[in-house]
Amino acid sequence: MPSVLEQVRTIASDLFSLPASEIGDDATPETIANWDSIQHLNLALALEEKFSVQLSPEEIEQMRSVGQIARIIEGKLQATPN
Numbered sequence: 001m002p003s004v005l006e007q008v009r010t011i012a013s014d015l016f017s018l019p020a021s022e023i024g025d026d027a028t029p030e031t032i033a034n035w036d037s038i039q040h041l042n043l044a045l046a047l048e049e050k051f052s053v054q055l056s057p058e059e060i061e062q063m064r065s066v067g068q069i070a071r072i073i074e075g076k077l078q079a080t081p082n
Contacts, residue, residue: 004051004077005070011046012066015039025067047073053080 002010005025012027013020016034029035035043044060047053047069053076055063063069 003070004074005067007050008047008066008070008073011050012043015043015046023066025065025070027066028064043069051077053077 006020009020009023009025012018012023012032016023016032016039018032018034023032027035029040040060040063044055044063048055051073053073055072055076059072059076062072
């Protein structure tokens with residue numbers, strides 16, 4: 001199974017119309033032209049759907065880079081009993 005980071009990169013790739021290979025864990029709204037406030041919310045919704053988690057407004061605000069997003073999702077997954 002792909003890592004959380006790889007899955008986040010794939011979702012971001014689809015949303016921002018970029019190859020996943022161009023989306024590193026240090027990618028941010030400043031480095032990706034299509035990553036605006038609307039796409040940020042779309043990304044949060046896509047992540048919630050993909051990983052079956054609920055992101056708080058604070059967590060969505062903290063999603064400043066692809067790597068940070070993966071860490072937030074990993075934390076949510078570890079806190080959620082299967």
